[in-house]
Amino acid sequence: MRLERCAASQLLESTLRAGAFRPRVQAQCLFHLRRSSSSLLTRQRRIPPLLSATSSLVPSSQCTHQHRYTSTSTTPYPPKIAILGGGIAGLSSAYFISREFPKSKVTIFEAGKETGGWIRSKRVAVDGGDVLFELGPRTLRNATVTASLIQDLGLIDDVIFTKRSEPGAKNRFIYFPDRLNRLPAEPPSLSDLFALWRSGILGGVLGMIKEPLMPKRPDSMSDETVGSFLARRVDKRIANNIVSAVFHGIYAGDIWQLSAKTLLNTPWQLEGRYGSALGGFFRMQSEDQRPQSVSLVHPYDLDMVKATNEEIDLDPEFVKNLKEAAMFTFKDGLQHLVRALQNAVETKGNVVVTTESPIQSFTPIESEAGPGVEVVSGNEGSTQTETFDLVVSTLRNNDLTPYVTVMTVNLYFPDPKLLPVEGFGYLIPQSIPFEQNPERALGVIFDSSAIRGQDNLPAPGGGTKLTVMLGGHWWDNWESYPSEEEGLEMARAVLKRHLNITAEPLAHCVNLARDAIPQYTLGYEDRARDFADGIESEFKGRLRVVGSQVNGVGVNDCVAGAWAVARG
Numbered sequence: 082m083r084l085e086r087c088a089a090s091q092l093l094e095s096t097l098r099a100g101a102f103r104p105r106v107q108a109q110c111l112f113h114l115r116r117s118s119s120s121l122l123t124r125q126r127r128i129p130p131l132l133s134a135t136s137s138l139v140p141s142s143q144c145t146h147q148h149r150y151t152s153t154s155t156t157p158y159p160p161k162i163a164i165l166g167g168g169i170a171g172l173s174s175a176y177f178i179s180r181e182f183p184k185s186k187v188t189i190f191e192a193g194k195e196t197g198g199w200i201r202s203k204r205v206a207v208d209g210g211d212v213l214f215e216l217g218p219r220t221l222r223n224a225t226v227t228a229s230l231i232q233d234l235g236l237i238d239d240v241i242f243t244k245r246s247e248p249g250a251k252n253r254f255i256y257f258p259d260r261l262n263r264l265p266a267e268p269p270s271l272s273d274l275f276a277l278w279r280s281g282i283l284g285g286v287l288g289m290i291k292e293p294l295m296p297k298r299p300d301s302m303s304d305e306t307v308g309s310f311l312a313r314r315v316d317k318r319i320a321n322n323i324v325s326a327v328f329h330g331i332y333a334g335d336i337w338q339l340s341a342k343t344l345l346n347t348p349w350q351l352e353g354r355y356g357s358a359l360g361g362f363f364r365m366q367s368e369d370q371r372p373q374s375v376s377l378v379h380p381y382d383l384d385m386v387k388a389t390n391e392e393i394d395l396d397p398e399f400v401k402n403l404k405e406a407a408m409f410t411f412k413d414g415l416q417h418l419v420r421a422l423q424n425a426v427e428t429k430g431n432v433v434v435t436t437e438s439p440i441q442s443f444t445p446i447e448s449e450a451g452p453g454v455e456v457v458s459g460n461e462g463s464t465q466t467e468t469f470d471l472v473v474s475t476l477r478n479n480d481l482t483p484y485v486t487v488m489t490v491n492l493y494f495p496d497p498k499l500l501p502v503e504g505f506g507y508l509i510p511q512s513i514p515f516e517q518n519p520e521r522a523l524g525v526i527f528d529s530s531a532i533r534g535q536d537n538l539p540a541p542g543g544g545t546k547l548t549v550m551l552g553g554h555w556w557d558n559w560e561s562y563p564s565e566e567e568g569l570e571m572a573r574a575v576l577k578r579h580l581n582i583t584a585e586p587l588a589h590c591v592n593l594a595r596d597a598i599p600q601y602t603l604g605y606e607d608r609a610r611d612f613a614d615g616i617e618s619e620f621k622g623r624l625r626v627v628g629s630q631v632n633g634v635g636v637n638d639c640v641a642g643a644w645a646v647a648r649g
């Protein structure tokens with residue numbers, strides 16, 4: 082039993098770890114040339130257990146396409162490169178590519194007035210000081226490529242860390258059925274587990290024990306939703322009460338639409354191979370000890386790990402701080418990274434950032450000078466046409482994924498003791514009935530507790546800063562969204578009902594992030610493969626795709642995707 086619980090929690094942890102929730106790297110492999118992937122396709126390796134548990138398990142035979150930029154000009158590098166989109170994926174692509182090809186001329190086309198995409202940090206004046214509101218993502222987790230970018234940009238001293246031991250990192254809650262339940266810390270204490278058990282949120286968890294006995298899915302099943310996978314193998318209540326909350330916090334998405342094959346790839350593959358996720362986890366651990374075992378880890382992941390180990394050298398003190406931290410950001414918010422990136426690429430001399438330049442079209446062409454991609458940019462009536470040797474697109478493709486819209490409502494209250502408990506915040510599962518959550522909130526972040534050191538406040542103890550997240554999949558197909566005033570009222574109603582907070586906020590900021598988060602819905606893998614095939618046959622290696630639609634919705638995923646493209 083002890084062993085069983087340990088393996089179940091390890092598998093759950095490895096599955097629920099943020100890194101597991103990204104599109105399978107098969108798509109990335111299709112999009113990017115991997116330098117050494119051909120040797121990795123055949124090499125047999127022993128995979129460290131953590132890596133093997135958290136990485137994708139795509140059979141290497143599926144990694145069929147190797148896009149390669151083949152130079153037709155007299156230079157061994159693409160002389161002119163266009164980057165479509167100036168969000169974090171576009172800016173970091175420009176940074177890494179201009180470093181890899183210092184002689185190439187790189188142009189970033191950004192439709193908006195400023196770069197950075199969804200990353201926006203706003204300072205708002207309050208009595209005698211100011212507070213920092215994050216309108217989009219607000220923290221980063223330890224990830225080698227992002228860390229090296231921060232180091233290269235000279236930003237290490239601007240980083241603020243939230244240590245794993247701090248309440249702001251340790252205390253994460255799920256609202257169920259009408260109160261906050263603390264998720265167990267690592268390792269879970271018996272009292273934590275008992276409290277959770279009493280709340281009823283763990284109903285169905287015993288399904289984990291019989292998971293190895295559940296029948297294997299039919300071979301004809303090519304994908305399944307996250308909800309259906311968990312209901313079939315464990316219990317529907319676990320899906321609705323716990324996992325749906327976690328997926329709200331990452332995708333703002335519906336577990337009954339999101340793809341298990343993409344987002345629960347490890348257990349999905351284990352079931353396919355061994356008939357059980359849990360049983361397969363054990364067997365994989367023992368098989369990996371044997372030298373003849375063929376790695377289940379996708380070559381792209383292996384290559385990324387190998388490459389980051391070999392090519393990235395981090396300051397030991399920075400590494401130590403990162404290891405101790407659950408998350409980190411900057412004193413001036415995540416936009417500090419965006420500003421530094423833009424500044425760095427612009428001062429390199431070979432990168433031009435053009436804002437207010439939406440892309441009208443990009444088409445492969447054959448001219449006397451050879452093949453290229455014709456990019457039409459600008460607003461209707463005043464468009465420019467230019468030909469590039471290579472295009473890196475971070476723009477969305479509506480055939481690949483749908484998107485959800487999220488409204489963030491940041492609130493600042495001068496009273497520092499408004500929260501019932503210190504912590505990161507809480508997530509609201511899909512099972513919470515409408516009457517308990519008519520505003521369709523997804524979760525609330527306790528910013529003032531989770532991230533310290535961003536606000537300049539004269540009062541001791543500062544105040545209470547919160548972000549209420551609304552919408553996501555709940556707002557699918559809505560014709561219009563709440564106004565700023567309505568959003569503020571909805572957020573305050575959530576805080577009153579869930580946390581009994583009735584105070585008037587001293588400052589607030591409401592932001593509607595329309596179509597912000599891509600949804601890797603059922604069948605994503607097949608769509609990604611078709612998409613990659615289409616690109617290959619049309620652009621012949623002159624188009625690369627980076628960003629949240631193919632690399633994962635996190636900032637780290639986009640930065641790592643950009644790095645991988647530059648290496649290719």
Ligand SMILES: C=Cc1c2[nH]c(c1C)Cc1[nH]c(c(CCC(=O)O)c1C)Cc1[nH]c(c(C)c1CCC(=O)O)Cc1[nH]c(c(C)c1C=C)C2
Pocket residue numbers: 099100216217218219220221222329330331332333487489506507508523524525526550551553598634635636637
């Ligand atoms: C702004 C809305 C976002 C929601 N999810 C993401 C964004 C940008 C992406 C995301 N959020 C998390 C991860 C896990 C890995 C990681 O990079 O940390 C990803 C890919 C975890 C997370 N969830 C919330 C926060 C504050 C974080 C830390 C990362 C970050 O600052 O974005 C809370 C939260 N995010 C969303 C909702 C609805 C929500 C609810 C409380 C959607």
